[in-house]
Amino acid sequence: MIVLVTDFGLADPYAGVVKGVILGRAPGVRIVDLCHEVPPQDLRHAVFVLASSRTFFPEGTIFVTVVDPGVGTDRRILCAIAGGQVHLAPDNGILGAIPADRVEAVHAVERPDLYLSPVSPTFQGRDVFAPVAAAIATGLDPRSVGPPVESYLRLELPRARRTAEGWTGEVLVVDRFGNLVTNVPGDSLAGLRTPPRVWVRGMPAVSLARSYADRAPGELVAVVGSSGYLEVAVNRGSAAAKLSAAVGSVVEVWL
Amino acid sequence: MIVLVTDFGLADPYAGVVKGVILGRAPGVRIVDLCHEVPPQDLRHAVFVLASSRTFFPEGTIFVTVVDPGVGTDRRILCAIAGGQVHLAPDNGILGAIPADRVEAVHAVERPDLYLSPVSPTFQGRDVFAPVAAAIATGLDPRSVGPPVESYLRLELPRARRTAEGWTGEVLVVDRFGNLVTNVPGDSLAGLRTPPRVWVRGMPAVSLARSYADRAPGELVAVVGSSGYLEVAVNRGSAAAKLSAAVGSVVEVWL
Amino acid sequence: MIVLVTDFGLADPYAGVVKGVILGRAPGVRIVDLCHEVPPQDLRHAVFVLASSRTFFPEGTIFVTVVDPGVGTDRRILCAIAGGQVHLAPDNGILGAIPADRVEAVHAVERPDLYLSPVSPTFQGRDVFAPVAAAIATGLDPRSVGPPVESYLRLELPRARRTAEGWTGEVLVVDRFGNLVTNVPGDSLAGLRTPPRVWVRGMPAVSLARSYADRAPGELVAVVGSSGYLEVAVNRGSAAAKLSAAVGSVVEVWL
Numbered sequence A, B, C: 001m002i003v004l005v006t007d008f009g010l011a012d013p014y015a016g017v018v019k020g021v022i023l024g025r026a027p028g029v030r031i032v033d034l035c036h037e038v039p040p041q042d043l044r045h046a047v048f049v050l051a052s053s054r055t056f057f058p059e060g061t062i063f064v065t066v067v068d069p070g071v072g073t074d075r076r077i078l079c080a081i082a083g084g085q086v087h088l089a090p091d092n093g094i095l096g097a098i099p100a101d102r103v104e105a106v107h108a109v110e111r112p113d114l115y116l117s118p119v120s121p122t123f124q125g126r127d128v129f130a131p132v133a134a135a136i137a138t139g140l141d142p143r144s145v146g147p148p149v150e151s152y153l154r155l156e157l158p159r160a161r162r163t164a165e166g167w168t169g170e171v172l173v174v175d176r177f178g179n180l181v182t183n184v185p186g187d188s189l190a191g192l193r194t195p196p197r198v199w200v201r202g203m204p205a206v207s208l209a210r211s212y213a214d215r216a217p218g219e220l221v222a223v224v225g226s227s228g229y230l231e232v233a234v235n236r237g238s239a240a241a242k243l244s245a246a247v248g249s250v251v252e253v254w255l
Helices: A014-025 A045-053 A124-139 A240-245 B014-025 B043-051 B124-137 B238-245 C014-025 C041-050 C124-137 C239-243
Strands: A001-006 A031-035 A063-064 A077-082 A083-090 A105-108 A164-172 A182-184 A199-200 A220-224 A230-233 A250-254 B002-006 B031-035 B062-066 B079-083 B084-092 B101-110 B166-175 B182-183 B196-199 B220-224 B230-233 B251-253 C002-006 C031-035 C062-066 C078-081 C084-092 C103-108 C166-174 C179-186 C197-200 C219-225 C229-233 C250-255
Touching: A001 A014, A001 A045, A001 A124, A014 A031, A014 A124, A014 C031, A031 B014, A045 A164, A063 A124, A077 A124, A083 A124, A105 C166, A182 A240, A182 A250, A182 C031, A199 A230, A199 C166, A220 A240, A230 A240, A230 A250, B002 B014, B002 B043, B002 B124, B014 B031, B014 B124, B031 B182, B043 B062, B043 B166, B062 B124, B079 B124, B084 B101, B084 B124, B124 B220, B182 B238, B182 B251, B196 B230, B220 B238, B230 B251, C002 C041, C002 C124, C014 C031, C041 C062, C041 C166, C062 C124, C078 C124, C084 C124, C179 C239, C179 C250, C219 C239, C229 C239, C229 C250
Parallel strands: A001 A031, A001 A063, A063 A083, B002 B031, B002 B062, B062 B084, C002 C031, C002 C062, C062 C084
Antiparallel strands: A077 A083, A077 A105, A164 A182, A164 A250, A182 A230, A199 A250, A220 A230, B079 B084, B079 B101, B166 B182, B166 B251, B182 B230, B196 B251, B220 B230, C078 C084, C078 C103, C166 C179, C166 C250, C179 C229, C197 C250, C219 C229
8 A cells, every 4th residue: 555645736637647657556555645734834634643643554654745846956755664654755754754763774775776767856756665665565565766875854743841730742743623833742631630721822811621622613722633742623613723723822721 | 426515525535535445444445436425514515415415326335424413413314215225324413314214124233343442433434333333244135234213414405495486495506507496396387388487586587408518608608507406507607706696695586 | 448527516416326327227336537627618618628638548549538518409419439449428529639640530420329318408417428428448349339420529638839039929728836837838948058948928027947846836838748738837836826827828939
């Protein structure tokens, strides 16, 4: 199975062409569109998508993540092996989505014999990533794509800080519903006698509940979200709109 | 075959993760993305999508519809059997998309042995719907997901009323083209000596034709649409924009 | 393999229903969503998508392109054979995406025995294209869908003109990144002693580089894009926004 994460969008032919190249070389492989709507060149969003998804895919999955502002420069293309899965990605930080201690091996992709020819300096998703992924899906040992690398870039999502009162963190992602996914770890919030209180951008406090519908429609609610982090939402509405919040907005928690 | 209808959108990892969980447990199953762009929490749109699609999928299809503002509360998750197909959906009205007399059985899903653990109170699409759908796709009898239920919620789309002159109805859906899909049944409009006239929001009358291109570009036209309902469109344009119409706008027909 | 190109978007059930009909009749076929976000009725965009994609799909691929403002009129539906691939499309110019000398045969589709019944005059993607594509995918000879046609409409993308100084062309497509894909052929720009200079809408000159990141973030750059045409971009930004450019904007090149 090959899983695609890109910033190609769906109006242009880019994502479809990548699939065509893969299927021409690996006719039996299954392709899953995980996300093609990463905002253009937004590495942090790509890391979030990959970090919150990869463990839900089975062993043997090949992830191809093409968010690649450095396409066509001499930045390397990497092949990482982690938890029985394979990751192809540019050496631009995306592999930070995998905890460092889970990464078993990282190799540089150097197999022009596999690439489409010529390789376009602006679309290596089609000309390099797709054929290499197809080769791995049809049996190529991922350790044989090129030499092992000593080090590589890791973009790690910012971490929340413990404070005297609780936590100071920030909004990592605003999802389609306007929910604010923060970086405050959810396991620190469970099992307390009094529910923690949460402030976003210094606005009036929100208290923790179990699910969105524990508050009336239109009201703010804090929950432990499905990625294990504190999330601020509005039941049947948008917390981002109600709080004028965005990626990076400050979040404070009092326990 | 598992068919997905959700309001997850395509920018976030949610829809992709659901596919990962299904494929981890049912590696051979085919997944079809029917629609992930239901407007957030818009049950009526979900009902329309399901009602106008289900009969075009083959027997044995498993529909998984996750538009679920009550996620994490004690609302039930249902499994309906109808016309040789299976439907998983929250008990929030979505099953109203299936005519009541076609529903053969409805069971409550109560199989924590199948769920992911722990179950997140905010993402049961991943933790409950996906593994149960995978189990049914790989052979679980859909009647064994839990006890049969006596009654369940049915959100039925509003129906047009007969009047002395013809029909009074409303716009059910505005599609991507700006076409206004109404709830006036199309079979009542065929075979008349004089074509019926249609008013949307009291604007100048539109007359019925066979296809969009029976009018000049930019002109309004009424047709019997592909779901069997009266539709008001602009040839190569948007009726919604031209008439400032939206879901719920009043439609009157004189026969 | 059946590849879909439509202007149906992803919020409505149309694309999903087409897949349901295909899979009901050709259960084993693979369906690839190449692009459902062609702007409504935008034949030129459809031609661009198809022209820049088709050679990256393997032999035997069946392309179904439904951008069809004339749906339900007496415009024909065509089946073209080219380069070992099959194309179903309305006779409205879309087949201009295939160079004329690569087209081996074009037949009119006249097989009501295969269609869904009744055929809706507003959704022939579902009622005609889908079942015919499924029949071809399961073995129907594409030459037996109906009589050969003498001539058919070809919408060809505008070509750039040679000038005393170089080229005068235009923007063919603005992609998701705001990159301006032009119709100036890239092979004429390579291997020159001094890099060519490019003007869009008469704005200050942009010089050619190899890849986007050869300029600082926020700066304009011209490259030979992945479709083989000159492309004007902003590294990590939008050239369309920076230059207020759109489809049809004039592009001049001095060699």
